[in-house]
Each structure stands twice: as structure tokens, then as C-alpha cells.
Amino acid sequence: MPADFEKQSYWHERFSSETCFEWLASSESFMSIIEPYLSRHSLTCQGSPRILHLGSGTSDLHNCFRLRGYLDVTNADYEPLAIERGRQLEQEAFGDVRMKYMVADATQLSCNLSHDQKFDIVVDKSTTDAVSCGGTTALSGMASSVRQCLADNGIWISLSYSSARFDIEQLPFDVEVIARIPTLKLKENDPVIYNYCYLLRPK
Structure with missing residues (x-):
């Protein structure tokens, strides 16, 4: 049976002992995909982008x-x-803490953010996969929640194991696959399996 990834109780038990774990790809690999979008924003807006890292977990x-x-x-x-x-x-x-940290449900971000708090870039590293364990309604809720907290011209970059993660009705985003990351083969003759990095722009 699959783990109860959509349940807070699962993560509480897991994080009680887990200190660091990376989902689907290393952070450095994921950053190599994100970096051009961060740099582009810094150039066009002449400032550092406001970033929301959803489902930060124990990733670095x-x-x-x-x-x-x-x-x-x-x-x-x-x-x-x-x-x-x-x-x-x-x-x-x-040696210090300068970033912000927030306890929040990805499907109900408005409960934890002020009305005018917006982000230029939202990123998640398989958080959509965990949320999807709760069904299409949960993922739709996350999509709507992210849409509400995006600034004008903001984007959402999501890493998922699914090639059809955002094939849901009434999604408030246009979706593009911007990278496919091959998973590690256990045997030389195993088929190539990919993880998918999506770029979502508000409609």
C-alpha cells in the first residue's frame, strides 16, 4: 500500500527522526533548472525575486x-x-537564519498569508505528488491556492514523478514541461524512467 503522503500524521512521524532527504532529484540538479528563471526575473524586475518554497520538508x-x-x-x-x-x-x-519559515497547508495558503502577500516564483519538489494522494480535489485546491498568492507575471515550477500530474479540469494555469530528469537505473537494461519539471503560468 502507498504511504499516507497526504496526511500530516505521516509527516509528523517521519520528521521525528528524519533530518535530511531529497525527493526525485538533488537540490543542485533542480536549481540548475530553476536558476534561469530566477536570473531572468532579477534582470527584468531589477530586484531579487520573492520565492515561496512549498513543502520544504527536510530538503536543502x-x-x-x-x-x-x-x-x-x-x-x-x-x-x-x-x-x-x-x-x-x-x-x-x-551560522544564522535569514530566510522565512511558515507552517502552512499548500491547499489553503490564504489562511497563512496576508491578502497582499505575493510571490514571484513558487517552487515545489514533489509536493504536488504528496498532495495528489488526497485526490484530484486536493490538487485542484493546491493549484487554486498557489494561483492566488502569485504576483503579476509570477510562475510556479513543480517537480513531479508523473507525466500527467496537471491533467486536471479547470486548472488556472498553462502548463509546459521544461525538463525531464532520468531516474537512476537499478539494472543496465531497465527502461529509462523520467521525473518531470513543469512550468505553470497563470491563465
Whole structure:
């Protein structure tokens, strides 16, 4: 049976002992895909982009942002232990904590954000996969939630194991696959399996 990825109780139990884990791809690999979009925003808007990292978990992606000089980063997860781990990872890497951390449900971000709080780039590393375990309604809720917190010309970049993750009705985004990342083969003759990186632009 699949794990209960959509349940907070699963993540609470997992994060009680887990200190660091990367989903689908290393943060460095994911950053190589995200970086051109971050740089483009910095050039066109003449400022650092406001970044929302959804489902930050125990990934070190947030530290990759900071290492490249992006400090206006809000790391969000609905399990408080993940937020605690994120702060610890930043403290250990840099000696202080300068990024923001927020306990929030990805399907109900408006409950934790002020009405005028908007982001230029929202990123998630397989958070859509976990949310999708709750069904299409949950994923639709996440999409609507992300749409509401995006600034004008904002984008959402999502990494998923599914080649059809956003094949849902009334999605408020135009969707494009911007990268396919091959998974590690266990045997030489195994078929090539990819993870998919999506770019979503509001309609």
C-alpha cells in the first residue's frame, strides 16, 4: 500500500527522526533548472525575486537559494517539525537564519498569508505528488491556492514523478514541461524512467 503522503500524521512521524532527504532529484540538479528563471526575473524586475518554497520538508533546497544570494525565500510546510529542521539546516550551513519559515497547508495558503502577500516564483519538489494522494480535489485546491498568492507575471515550477500530474479540469494555469530528469537505473537494461519539471503560468 502507498504511504499516507497526504496526511500530516505521516509527516509528523517521519520528521521525528528524519533530518535530511531529497525527493526525485538533488537540490543542485533542480536549481540548475530553476536558476534561469530566477536570473531572468532579477534582470527584468531589477530586484531579487520573492520565492515561496512549498513543502520544504527536510530538503536543502532553501540553502541552495541562499547560497546563490536569494534571501527573500519563504519555506512552507504544514508539519511544524519540518520548519524546525529547515531552520536548523540553515543555521548549520550559514551560522544564522535569514530566510522565512511558515507552517502552512499548500491547499489553503490564504489562511497563512496576508491578502497582499505575493510571490514571484513558487517552487515545489514533489509536493504536488504528496498532495495528489488526497485526490484530484486536493490538487485542484493546491493549484487554486498557489494561483492566488502569485504576483503579476509570477510562475510556479513543480517537480513531479508523473507525466500527467496537471491533467486536471479547470486548472488556472498553462502548463509546459521544461525538463525531464532520468531516474537512476537499478539494472543496465531497465527502461529509462523520467521525473518531470513543469512550468505553470497563470491563465
